[in-house]
Amino acid sequence: MDAIHTYSFFFRFCLVAALAFPLLSFALSFYISEKYSWITSVLASFLLLLGTLASAVVLYQAWNHSPFTYQREWFSLAGYSFSAGLHINNISALMLFIVTGVSFLVHLYSVGYMAGDAGIQRYFAMLGFFTFAMQGIVVSGNLLMTFVFWELVGFSSYMLIGHWHEIPAAAEASKRAFIINRVGDAGFLVGLMIVWAHGHSFDIAALQQLPVDPTWMTLASLGIFCGIVGKSAQFPLFTWLPDAMVGPTPVSALIHAATMVAAGVFLLARVHFLFTVPSLHVVAVVGCITALLGAVSALAQHDIKKILAYSTLSQLGLMVVALGAGSPQAALLHLFTHAFFKACLFLAAGAVIHTLHQAQHQSHVHFDVQDIRNLGGLQKKLPFTFLIFVISGSALAGLPFTSGFLSKDAILTALVQWKGEGFSWKLLILAAVALVSFLTVVYTFRMIWKIFKGTETATARLYVSEPPAVMRAPMAVLAGVSLWIWFSWNPFDFSGWMYVNIGEAKPFHSGIVSIASAVWVILALGVAYFTRQVAFGSSWLLNAFYFDRFLKQFVEKPILQLAALTHHADKKWIDGFLHATAYAQLVVAHLTGWFDRAIVDGLVDGVAGAARGLGSFTRSFQGGKIQLYIFWATFGIIIFIIWTLL
Amino acid sequence: MNAPSFLFYFFEIIAAGAAGALLFVRNVFYGALLVIAVLLALAGLYILAFAEFVAVTQILVYAGGILVVIIFGIMLTTRLGGKPLVIEHTRSISATLVGLAFFGTLVYLLSREPFEAHPAKAAASTPLDTTQTLGVLLMSDYVLPFETAGILLLMALIGAAVIASERKSKKV
Amino acid sequence: MNVPVHHFLYLGAFLFSAGLVVVISKRNTIMVLLGLELMLNASNLNLVAFNRLHPGNLQGQMFAIFVIVVAVCEAAVGLAIVLRIYQEYQTSVPDDVNELNL
Numbered sequence: 001m002d003a004i005h006t007y008s009f010f011f012r013f014c015l016v017a018a019l020a021f022p023l024l025s026f027a028l029s030f031y032i033s034e035k036y037s038w039i040t041s042v043l044a045s046f047l048l049l050l051g052t053l054a055s056a057v058v059l060y061q062a063w064n065h066s067p068f069t070y071q072r073e074w075f076s077l078a079g080y081s082f083s084a085g086l087h088i089n090n091i092s093a094l095m096l097f098i099v100t101g102v103s104f105l106v107h108l109y110s111v112g113y114m115a116g117d118a119g120i121q122r123y124f125a126m127l128g129f130f131t132f133a134m135q136g137i138v139v140s141g142n143l144l145m146t147f148v149f150w151e152l153v154g155f156s157s158y159m160l161i162g163h164w165h166e167i168p169a170a171a172e173a174s175k176r177a178f179i180i181n182r183v184g185d186a187g188f189l190v191g192l193m194i195v196w197a198h199g200h201s202f203d204i205a206a207l208q209q210l211p212v213d214p215t216w217m218t219l220a221s222l223g224i225f226c227g228i229v230g231k232s233a234q235f236p237l238f239t240w241l242p243d244a245m246v247g248p249t250p251v252s253a254l255i256h257a258a259t260m261v262a263a264g265v266f267l268l269a270r271v272h273f274l275f276t277v278p279s280l281h282v283v284a285v286v287g288c289i290t291a292l293l294g295a296v297s298a299l300a301q302h303d304i305k306k307i308l309a310y311s312t313l314s315q316l317g318l319m320v321v322a323l324g325a326g327s328p329q330a331a332l333l334h335l336f337t338h339a340f341f342k343a344c345l346f347l348a349a350g351a352v353i354h355t356l357h358q359a360q361h362q363s364h365v366h367f368d369v370q371d372i373r374n375l376g377g378l379q380k381k382l383p384f385t386f387l388i389f390v391i392s393g394s395a396l397a398g399l400p401f402t403s404g405f406l407s408k409d410a411i412l413t414a415l416v417q418w419k420g421e422g423f424s425w426k427l428l429i430l431a432a433v434a435l436v437s438f439l440t441v442v443y444t445f446r447m448i449w450k451i452f453k454g455t456e457t458a459t460a461r462l463y464v465s466e467p468p469a470v471m472r473a474p475m476a477v478l479a480g481v482s483l484w485i486w487f488s489w490n491p492f493d494f495s496g497w498m499y500v501n502i503g504e505a506k507p508f509h510s511g512i513v514s515i516a517s518a519v520w521v522i523l524a525l526g527v528a529y530f531t532r533q534v535a536f537g538s539s540w541l542l543n544a545f546y547f548d549r550f551l552k553q554f555v556e557k558p559i560l561q562l563a564a565l566t567h568h569a570d571k572k573w574i575d576g577f578l579h580a581t582a583y584a585q586l587v588v589a590h591l592t593g594w595f596d597r598a599i600v601d602g603l604v605d606g607v608a609g610a611a612r613g614l615g616s617f618t619r620s621f622q623g624g625k626i627q628l629y630i631f632w633a634t635f636g637i638i639i640f641i642i643w644t645l646l
Numbered sequence: 647m648n649a650p651s652f653l654f655y656f657f658e659i660i661a662a663g664a665a666g667a668l669l670f671v672r673n674v675f676y677g678a679l680l681v682i683a684v685l686l687a688l689a690g691l692y693i694l695a696f697a698e699f700v701a702v703t704q705i706l707v708y709a710g711g712i713l714v715v716i717i718f719g720i721m722l723t724t725r726l727g728g729k730p731l732v733i734e735h736t737r738s739i740s741a742t743l744v745g746l747a748f749f750g751t752l753v754y755l756l757s758r759e760p761f762e763a764h765p766a767k768a769a770a771s772t773p774l775d776t777t778q779t780l781g782v783l784l785m786s787d788y789v790l791p792f793e794t795a796g797i798l799l800l801m802a803l804i805g806a807a808v809i810a811s812e813r814k815s816k817k818v
Numbered sequence: 819m820n821v822p823v824h825h826f827l828y829l830g831a832f833l834f835s836a837g838l839v840v841v842i843s844k845r846n847t848i849m850v851l852l853g854l855e856l857m858l859n860a861s862n863l864n865l866v867a868f869n870r871l872h873p874g875n876l877q878g879q880m881f882a883i884f885v886i887v888v889a890v891c892e893a894a895v896g897l898a899i900v901l902r903i904y905q906e907y908q909t910s911v912p913d914d915v916n917e918l919n920l
Contacts, residue, residue: 624916802891
């Protein structure tokens with residue numbers, strides 16, 4: 001890297017353009033009339049293509065140069081100024097490109113997948129908006145700004161999961177995802193507050209120079225980690241992700257595989273310097289639990305998308321473990337590779353679902369096309385999709401010559417390096433990760449077997465054709481980048497150009513790990529083949545150990561009870577207090593009213609009455625009664641005499 | 647106590663008693679009679695104060711003239727049927743209070759003053775025949791007031807007659 | 819006769835006060851006139867009593883005579899008015915004649 005790189009105007013333009021195109025897509029999607037809604041899809045894809053090109057320029061220009069930073073005051077409050085800033089380094093430039101690129105591919109895919117959908121404008125609008133928000137997280141050089149985009153991402157995710165909101169499950173799942181994310185975000189906000197209290201800055205570059213106070217830093221980093229747990233669907237806030245699969249499949253590919261759930265890992269890598277050793281341990285353990293849980297649960301699922309969702313959980317867990325092991329490079333590498341192959345898997349699964357749906361539509365046969373028990377033998381009917389599935393599935397499983405092998409290798413190497421010499425609990429983590437990688441192979445190939453091999457059952461009588469080219473092209477591109485060649489020249493050495501350039505750590509490469517990993521994976525492949533017919537029918541696994549129910553029982557219920565209690569308290573005490581206050585005010589009002597009537601009005605009336613009394617009194621002198629005149633005259637004379645003579 | 651002193655207190659008691667009874671009496675005719683009693687008692691006192699002419703005038707004019715006129719007035723204002731004219735009292739309390747206050751004030755003021763006889767004049771001889779002296783004075787020193795009083799009487803006579811006369815024709 | 823002059827004066831004061839009370843409290847015009855006579859007589863008594871303190875002088879008695887004369891006039895005119903009021907209003911109660919009331 002050179003010392004100070006001056007960025008051209010063109011770079012800035014491209015940076016702004018990369019962010020502006022998705023936003024433009026979002027805005028334009030509302031302006032196109034309902035009648036020509038197909039224009040929306042094409043236009044949005046085109047705009048995203050432009051955005052991808054712009055981000056490619058950004059990546060090209062920013063790669064291996066000193067970070068581009070831009071900062072200006074956003075608002076000031078109580079004498080503190082809050083700045084908003086951009087921070088583009090290798091990681092964020094690469095991430096920006098991947099996000100925009102995958103988003104473009106998903107847009108393109110959606111043109112075919114969502115054709116004829118009633119809410120297509122809303123769909124593409126929210127897709128554009130999501131892309132913009134996600135890009136915001138990536139380029140933001142400021143935690144506060146990150147948080148804002150973080151929330152926007154959550155919102156657009158909510159909108160997209162609930163795209164088919166007329167289905168109760170979708171509405172439920174979107175609500176759920178939003179609320180569970182909110183729980184994590186509360187922790188994130190607390191972490192941000194602690195950071196602010198200590199550094200009076202949200203700027204990531206400035207925070208790096210912050211003196212470390214271990215206790216507070218641990219708390220702050222754990223708070224931020226809470227947000228990451230929510231967004232990246234880590235244990236214990238993972239349950240929303242499998243449920244979110246009711247959304248459109250491209251959305252699952254984009255949001256719940258490639259970008260949004262990766263945002264947590266990305267942020268974790270970005271603020272890695274904030275994490276102290278204890279909190280990193282927490283991170284590693286949480287990641288490990290998630291990885292295991294996801295892998296085991298994926299084994300038992302029947303729904304294609306659910307399998308992929310649990311697999312995503314598991315892979316995210318692996319990334320988090322790598323981060324906890326102090327290797328953001330490995331985590332990010334896995335994040336990037338995973339973004340491609342998992343998006344590819346989702347798109348391929350979407351292709352299967354889409355084509356079967358359409359075939360069902362024609363033949364009026366109805367069964368759950370997402371259930372792999374109804375599938376089988378589709379290889380003949382969908383050879384292209386099968387190929388894609390195999391390539392991306394191999395990458396997920398981590399077979400050699402795929403990107404997944406490289407990144408998994410990186411994680412394992414990092415863990416081996418992290419556990420150090422001797423026996424400790426870290427070895428357990430390593431073992432768990434090894435088990436996860438083993439299980440990954442098993443469930444991946446079981447799924448592929450069930451869908452494409454064997455004999456056709458329910459689909460036998462359906463006329464199934466390959467998806468249209470507009471859907472096949474993105475799948476092909478993504479499958480292509482699932483190969484090793486894009487990440488490292490040597491298929492057995494993960495420390496290629498990308499790994500070296502996304503972190504400062506010296507590449508540590510152990511050939512033994514690579515070989516062991518390869519052997520391990522192939523062993524797993526064999527196991528997968530022999531157990532392909534075995535149904536892991538445990539309802540525990542199917543429901544992710546009933547964690548949902550556990551949450552419901554032990555978290556939701558007490559919270560609801562607490563809510564009822566506080567509601568009661570609110571009703572009884574606070575409302576009572578308010579009522580009492582209101583009543584007291586009423587009483588005071590009555591008192592003042594009485595005072596007004598009796599004293600103030602009384603005073604006035606009294607004066608008037610006194611005047612009237614005096615008047616009638618004096619008038620009585622003029623009563624026309626002669627004797628009375630005499631009386632008063634005499635009275636006056638007496639007074640006069642007494643006054644003068646006595 | 648000699649005879650004149652006795653007579654003096656006798657007349658005083660009669661006058662005071664009749665005046666006091668007048669306060670409570672409700673029949674106008676009795677009231678008029680009580681006033682006559684007071685006037686006669688006062689005539690007696692005048693005599694005791696060496697004012698024979700005044701006393702005689704009192705009896706003639708007051709008791710014999712004014713009171714008779716008043717009794718005529720009583721008779722004229724009483725409705726037909728011969729029922730005695732009984733009246734009510736009003737403002738008894740305030741009237742009593744004023745009366746008492748006035749009386750108290752006067753008594754207090756009078757009692758403060760000694761009212762001794764003028765020593766120089768006391769030596770001078772009192773004219774034995776005040777009636778003659780008064781007659782001379784009326785025709786000499788007080789002739790103008792005397793004539794004026796005559797005119798006043800005439801005017802009162804004519805005025806009374808005019809006022810009291812019936813003027814039905816002018817009534818609307 | 820060595821009666822102190824004060825006894826005359828006290829009686830005069832009493833008669834005057836009594837006349838005053840009668841004037842104020844009696845609901846009959848003739849009684850009011852009687853009260854007036856009483857008051858005039860009280861003053862006459864005073865005049866005569868003071869004249870007694872100045873033996874060589876008859877001004878007090880002279881005044882008393884004139885007072886009597888004026889009282890005659892007053893009584894005559896007053897009675898005429900009373901009769902006239904009685905004719906006009908068919909009443910001899912002074913309070914009923916309150917046309918001075920505004």
